[in-house]
Every structure is written in C-alpha cells, then in structure tokens.
Amino acid sequence: MSVTEQPPPPADSPGPTDAAREALHDRIAADSLTTRRDYLRIVATVSGGLAVGGLGVAAGILHRHGDSDGPLEPKKIADSLAPGESLAFRYPEQEDRAVAVRLEDGTLAGYSAVCTHLACAVLWRKDRGSEGELYCPCHEGVFDARTGEVTAGPPPRPLPKVILVEETDGSVWAIGTTRSGESLQDGLCRQLAGTRSALAEQLGCPVAPPGGAGERKERT
Numbered sequence: 001m002s003v004t005e006q007p008p009p010p011a012d013s014p015g016p017t018d019a020a021r022e023a024l025h026d027r028i029a030a031d032s033l034t035t036r037r038d039y040l041r042i043v044a045t046v047s048g049g050l051a052v053g054g055l056g057v058a059a060g061i062l063h064r065h066g067d068s069d070g071p072l073e074p075k076k077i078a079d080s081l082a083p084g085e086s087l088a089f090r091y092p093e094q095e096d097r098a099v100a101v102r103l104e105d106g107t108l109a110g111y112s113a114v115c116t117h118l119a120c121a122v123l124w125r126k127d128r129g130s131e132g133e134l135y136c137p138c139h140e141g142v143f144d145a146r147t148g149e150v151t152a153g154p155p156p157r158p159l160p161k162v163i164l165v166e167e168t169d170g171s172v173w174a175i176g177t178t179r180s181g182e183s184l185q186d187g188l189c190r191q192l193a194g195t196r197s198a199l200a201e202q203l204g205c206p207v208a209p210p211g212g213a214g215e216r217k218e219r220t
C-alpha cells in the first residue's frame with residue numbers, strides 16, 4: 001500500500017502515523033534532492049570533461065607541442081613514407097599526438113594532431129582540397145597541409161609543427177617541435193640554444209652575445 005492509500009489516522013490521534021508519514025515524506029524529499037544534486041554533478045562532470053581539454057589548451061595549462069625549450073630526443077617514426085601517405089605518431093611524449101604527411105611532390109611535413117580550437121584530433125584527408133588537407137571533424141576546422149595555417153573553420157591558430165628529417169636510407173625522424181606560428185628554424189634554434197650551441201651555430205641560429213642575455217650590467 002502506498003503512502004497515499006493509507007487510511008487517515010483518527011482525528012484525535014495525530015501521533016505515530018502522521019509522524020511516520022512525515023518522516024517518509026522527508027526521506028523521499030531528501031532522496032530526490034540528493035538524486036537531483038548527483039545528476040547535476042554528473043552532468044557538470046561530463047560536460048566539464050568534454051570541455052576541459054580545449055580550455056586547458058586554450059589557457060596554456062596542458063602541455064602543447066612546442067612547449068619544450070630544451071633539445072628533444074630524435075625519434076624514428078617510419079622506415080619510409082611514400083607520396084600521398086600519412087602516419088599518425090606520438091612525439092615528443094607518448095601523450096603528444098602528431099601526424100606526418102608526404103605530399104605528392106615529395107614534401108615532408110609534420111604537425112601536432114591536436115586541434116588549436118578545442119583539442120579534437122586532426123586527421124589527414126587525402127581526398128580533400130587539391131593536395132589533401134588536415135581536417136578536424138569536430139567543428140569543420142581545416143589546416144593547410146603544406147604550412148599548418150588555418151584555411152577554414154574556428155581554429156584560432158595554425159597547427160604547431162613537428163620537425164621531420166629524412167635520412168639517406170629513407171627513414172623519417174622527428175627531431176623537434178615548434179610553437180604555433182613559429183618557423184621550423186626558430187623552433188629548432190630555440191630548442192638547441194644554450195645546450196647545443198655548436199650545432200645551433202652550424203644550423204645558422206643567431207649566436208647569443210657574450211655574457212648571455214641574462215647577464216646583469218653593473219652600474220658604475
């Protein structure tokens with residue numbers, strides 16, 4: 001029998017039955033309040049989880065390609081990469097999604113595969129554009145395969161690059177990263193500066209003035 005079907009108590013005796021009914025009502029009210037709170041918490045957690053990647057990237061909280069200032073370990077990513085082919089890989093760390101593409105004219109290009117809009121995965125689409133595109137399916141973001149520049153959609157910045165080199169045996173290596181909008185040369189020089197200055201000089205990187213930029217001049 002439900003609470004509403006219970007016979008009414010005697011008019012002169014409001015005691016135990018009313019008290020029990022009141023207690024049950026309170027418990028149901030409390031339970032439904034808890035349930036609503038839990039539901040709201042779950043919704044907030046799920047929505048927050050979906051958004052947090054993008055917000056983290058936007059706010060600079062999460063690690064991004066090009067964040068490293070020191071030299072990165074070279075990593076072999078393929079024995080070879082033929083024209084028109086692409087390869088998903090991780091660099092410099094296991095959590096850093098990246099993509100390498102070989103355009104039909106032989107150009108080799110590497111990029112972060114994390115969209116600069118809300119951090120969805122960027123995919124290589126050979127069938128799009130005149131020579132293929134880097135495409136983010138979340139909000140139709142499109143990046144130029146040759147430069148990483150945004151060509152369509154909401155991404156606010158170009159894709160950071162992964163610096164790739166090809167050895168004489170055809171193997172492809174990742175050797176560094178750039179920040180969004182930074183040139184390959186500037187990214188490489190930044191990562192070599194201070195630790196591999198001889199190599200940086202060979203590559204034509206600007207030489208730090210004697211004493212370094214951080215040296216403090218004494219007032220006389």
Ligand code: FES
Nearest residue numbers: 115117118136141
């Ligand atoms: Fe890539 Fe929005 S997350 S376009």
